[in-house]
Amino acid sequence: MVNDNGLMVFSTERLILRRWRDVDREPFAALNADPQVMEHFPARLTREESDLLVDRIEAGFEARGFGLWAVEIAATGEFIGFTGLAVPGFRPGVEIGWRLARSAWGYGYASEAARAVLAEGFERHDLREIISFTAAENIRSRAVMRRIGMTHDPADDFDHPALPDNSPQRRHVLYRIHAPAN
Template sequence: METERLIMRRWRRADREPFAALNADLEVMEHFPAPLGREQSDALVDRIEAGFDEHGYGLWALELRATGEFIGFTGLAWQTFEAPFTPALEIGWRLARPAWGYGYAREAAAAALAQGFGVTDQPEIVSLTAVGNLRSRAVMERLGMVRDPADDFDHPRVPEGSPLRAHVLYRIGRDAWRTASAAS
């Protein structure tokens, strides 16, 4: 898929090194329990690619159209951990710090939402993050996603006692997405 400034594509071997650097960046991984080592990062790419093989969509590698530079990922993934809202199709993103502040996450996420609603029969797509991740929450809101504080939850994959365990959940239904995408 392509947007005005981005190419959203399957992963390449050459993406693994810059992705590992992104996953080792303490600021990028601030809202995750820990940064990822190279082996963990590569295993994540393998899981992402397996998701593409299973579903036909997933977390697309992002590159800048102008330069071909890899800047992270944006896309769709199924969340199946135990929570009142799962299983759920989630939209997510992770970008390298030099790519922050340019609207790339929102641009790619809007394309991923269109793909998600176009190829699935899901009535809604969710996004979730640690309570303190204000940057990602702002992207969710710019996409037209809505938070109901009653949906907030403690993420079961984050250790008890961690300040990152408390999560917020944002949702967008198919009709709300149509309205939001028509307005942008």
């Protein structure tokens, strides 16, 4: 659905997925600075790096019509992170990803938002396949991938090219899901 500002917004039973607002930047920076949230990333982000990420996300929406939607809890309006689609810079395909504040963990929000994003990708953007990848030890994200119906073939796993050989996050697992047959 599109809101009255012409921006893509859609909802699930408990969540609203929408384009980014300036008021999202502060809680997003806090999320990106949290060592537990960023445990499976090479580094936490500074406020400036976090703001630049929001700018890149918004540029992606303009270029492709999809991106990483800001996620808020419908009942409270609380910003809790993002879930969405992105084009990885180092491999072909469209990736689904998520990053939620610790306060939002354990409620099924990542899976709920990801299912809505998969439907958006397959139905509105006519994607035939969506991938997701994460550091091999990221058990939480891998569980979300399985819950939303993605499958894993160890032959697809890879060493992330942007990470040094000695990085504990270098080894990545890749999951896939294909569009439902019509």
